[in-house]
Amino acid sequence: MASYIIKGDFPEVRERLETLPMSSIAISVVTEAELLFGVARKGHPTGLARVVKAFLMRVQILPWDSKTATVYGNLRAACTSAGVTLSAIT
Numbered sequence: 001m002a003s004y005i006i007k008g009d010f011p012e013v014r015e016r017l018e019t020l021p022m023s024s025i026a027i028s029v030v031t032e033a034e035l036l037f038g039v040a041r042k043g044h045p046t047g048l049a050r051v052v053k054a055f056l057m058r059v060q061i062l063p064w065d066s067k068t069a070t071v072y073g074n075l076r077a078a079c080t081s082a083g084v085t086l087s088a089i090t
Contacts, residue, residue: 001013002027002031002035002055002059003035003038005017005055006035006048006051006052006055022058022059023060025058025059025060026059026060026061026062027059027060027061027062028061028062028063028064028068029061029062029063029064030064031061032056032061035052035055035056036052038052039052
């Protein structure tokens with residue numbers, strides 16, 4: 001979702017986000033890492049790097065702990081069993 005917001009692929013996602021208080025918006029540190037990976041993979045283009053940095057400055061970035069890892073593991077296993085992938089690689 002963060003990528004859609006940053007790229008503006010789906011205006012309705014950005015519009016919905018704009019109706020929410022920024023204090024209620026959070027991403028995981030893993031999402032932060034994936035966004036930074038995307039910028040690095042594209043050779044750090046100035047425009048994209050600026051937009052990603054601005055997005056990261058506005059959202060709360062949550063750390064992962066063992067409890068979060070457990071929930072993620074269970075959720076990903078359930079999704080995989082249901083045929084839903086959570087990664088770009090299938």
